[in-house]
Amino acid sequence: MATRATRATSGKTTEATSEAAACGQLADAHSPRTGAARTFPVLEVFGPVLQGEGRMIGAQTHFVRFGYCDSRCAWCDTLYAVEPAQVQAEAEWLDVDAIVARLASLGAQTPWVTLSGGNPAIHDLGALVERLHATGRKVAIETQGTVFRPWLAQCDVVTVSPKPPSSGMVTDHARLARFTALPQSNLKVVVFDDADFAYARDIHLRYPNRPCYLQPGNAVGQDDTAALLAKLDWLAQRAMHDHAMANAVVLPQLHTLMYGNRRGV
Numbered sequence: 048m049a050t051r052a053t054r055a056t057s058g059k060t061t062e063a064t065s066e067a068a069a070c071g072q073l074a075d076a077h078s079p080r081t082g083a084a085r086t087f088p089v090l091e092v093f094g095p096v097l098q099g100e101g102r103m104i105g106a107q108t109h110f111v112r113f114g115y116c117d118s119r120c121a122w123c124d125t126l127y128a129v130e131p132a133q134v135q136a137e138a139e140w141l142d143v144d145a146i147v148a149r150l151a152s153l154g155a156q157t158p159w160v161t162l163s164g165g166n167p168a169i170h171d172l173g174a175l176v177e178r179l180h181a182t183g184r185k186v187a188i189e190t191q192g193t194v195f196r197p198w199l200a201q202c203d204v205v206t207v208s209p210k211p212p213s214s215g216m217v218t219d220h221a222r223l224a225r226f227t228a229l230p231q232s233n234l235k236v237v238v239f240d241d242a243d244f245a246y247a248r249d250i251h252l253r254y255p256n257r258p259c260y261l262q263p264g265n266a267v268g269q270d271d272t273a274a275l276l277a278k279l280d281w282l283a284q285r286a287m288h289d290h291a292m293a294n295a296v297v298l299p300q301l302h303t304l305m306y307g308n309r310r311g312v
């Protein structure tokens with residue numbers, strides 16, 4: 048999800064952090080600056096669909112998927128929005144007006160627009176959030192909790208998905224704590240195995256005031272519906288037999304059960 052150096056947005060100067068600068072270099076290296084509106088690498092604009100995960104599960108929403116990510120999870124299911132070469136090949140560079148127009152072209156307006164990636168937080172999306180609010184939409188964002196941006200506070204729901212050991216990533220809790228300080232934040236942890244469950248347990252105990260959602264890992268291209276439901280049952284049993292996880296919510300990936308593992312859903 049994102050990257051960037053210090054820059055002025057709507058009269059405000061965003062903070063410059065080392066990770067943001069590093070991520071910003073990644074995105075800005077490919078971001079056309081014409082002197083006009085800033086553009087963003089967009090892989091998909093789609094909907095209406097039901098949100099398939101976490102706190103927003105079942106909510107009617109449109110999605111905007113942005114390219115580039117500062118993480119590289121072993122089991123990433125959206126590599127087309129992560130791998131720089133693939134993003135360069137497939138992304139459309141759209142400004143805020145074009146994104147809003149693309150959403151409007153999709154017909155029925157849902158209450159929600161979900162910003163996803165990649166890591167959408169590496170981009171300066173504050174102006175987009177303002178525009179979406181002005182058109183009567185609520186904004187949810189999905190990010191792994193690595194690059195904090197002040198405009199995240201404008202979003203109505205901030206779903207933070209710190210990555211467990213099976214991803215190969217390491218969690219920086221100093222960074223993650225900035226996200227969990229947002230009152231509209233919630234945590235979603237993907238669990239593939241026992242080590243991931245222990246990680247989810249630690250996350251839940253560290254941030255007890257944030258809603259915590261657990262989701263079984265999905266081996267894209269390998270798991271069929273029966274396998275996904277078996278994983279869900281395993282995870283539910285683990286949570287229900289661990290008192291410390293009594294308030295964690297166990298959910299499937301609704302969209303994979305409804306539509307299978309594919310893009311645009």
Ligand code: SF4
Binds near residue numbers: 119120164165
């Ligand atoms: S943080 Fe998300 S988008 Fe980025 S590599 Fe990991 S799973 Fe993929």
